[in-house]
Amino acid sequence: MTKVGVLGLQGAVREHVQSIEASGAEALIIKRKEQLDEIDGLVLPGGESTTMRRLIDKYDFFDALINFGKSGKPIFGTCAGLILLAKEIVGQDHAHLQLMDMKVERNAFGRQKDSFEAALNIKGIGADFDAVFIRAPYVVEVGDDVEVLASYKGNIVAARQGHYLCSAFHPELTDDLRMVHYFVEMVEQSIKQLASS
Numbered sequence: 001m002t003k004v005g006v007l008g009l010q011g012a013v014r015e016h017v018q019s020i021e022a023s024g025a026e027a028l029i030i031k032r033k034e035q036l037d038e039i040d041g042l043v044l045p046g047g048e049s050t051t052m053r054r055l056i057d058k059y060d061f062f063d064a065l066i067n068f069g070k071s072g073k074p075i076f077g078t079c080a081g082l083i084l085l086a087k088e089i090v091g092q093d094h095a096h097l098q099l100m101d102m103k104v105e106r107n108a109f110g111r112q113k114d115s116f117e118a119a120l121n122i123k124g125i126g127a128d129f130d131a132v133f134i135r136a137p138y139v140v141e142v143g144d145d146v147e148v149l150a151s152y153k154g155n156i157v158a159a160r161q162g163h164y165l166c167s168a169f170h171p172e173l174t175d176d177l178r179m180v181h182y183f184v185e186m187v188e189q190s191i192k193q194l195a196s197s
Contacts, residue, residue, distance in 0.1 A: 002188050005030040005039035007065075009055040011047025011080060015172040019180040025187065033064035041074040041187030044081030046134065046170050049106065052080055053096050062097075069099045074163040074190050076183045082166040083137050090140060100164045101143030102156075107135050120169075122150040122158055125178050131157070131169035138168050163190055 006016040008029035020027035020043070028039055036042070042065075044052075056062050069075050077085040077100075084096045088103040115134040121127045131152070139156035142148060150158035150167075157168040158179075165186060171179035 001026045002041070002184060002191065003028060003039045004041045004043065004184060004187055005035065006043045006045055007052075007061075007081075009047075009059065009061075010052050011045035012170060012172060013045055015170075016043050016045050016078075016180075019172045019177055020184065023177050023181040023184045025184045031059075033059065033061050036064055036068050039073075040191050041076070041183065042068060043183070044075060044077040044084050045172075046079030046081065049080040049083040049096070052084060056084075056096075066097055066099065069097070069164065072163055072190060072194055074165065074183065074186045075099065076186075077164075077166040078170055078172070079134065079136055079168060082139070082168055085164060085166055086139075087143075100159070100161050100166060101146055102159060102161075102166075103140045103142075104137050105140050106137050118152055118169075120150045120152060120157070122179065123147070124149065124160075125182050129171075129178060130174045130176050131167075131171070132173045133157075133169050136168045139166075 002025040004020045004025045005028045008031045017027040085100040086102050086104040087098045089095050090105045120129045120131045122129050146161040
């Protein structure tokens with residue numbers, strides 16, 4: 001069975017586990033870097049990106065996460081996870097994992113009280129996706145090989161670069177499993193590719 005991990009240091013972990021299992025994969029909560037060897041794909045959940053980075057450093061995950069991505073195994077960053085993946089962050093000298101060629105703005109849609117839902121058309125996934133935005137970032141600009149999957153009011157809120165996927169919203173917080181299912185399919189394809197290479 002396809003095994004998808006959820007980085008369990010902080011954030012909306014339980015909801016991701018439920019949505020992964022509902023999409024037909026086995027979900028594992030990852031709390032030690034050694035567990036990365038057991039999984040085929042990884043979700044970096046929402047939460048608070050600065051806190052998550054501190055915990056990533058504290059538990060010695062930083063290089064392990066970069067190596068996981070560079071091995072060709074898919075990573076899906078949602079909300080704070082999107083920020084962790086980005087090559088550049090507006091107003092910060094240093095980004096985090098720098099695995100996706102994009103520049104992001106933190107808390108771009110406002111504070112917690114400005115949380116909202118919007119129906120999005122997501123390329124390769126479908127129309128009327130109920131997207132939940134909570135203190136959400138957005139993508140300011142992307143590199144040439146980054147595919148924009150969805151925008152909201154002219155701002156990029158979902159993108160893909162090879163085996164990296166990101167969304168500014170929380171796909172695990174609704175009953176619409178299409179985005180999570182899309183990621184699980186990415187992981188299944190990657191298992192086949194890595195097995196044949």
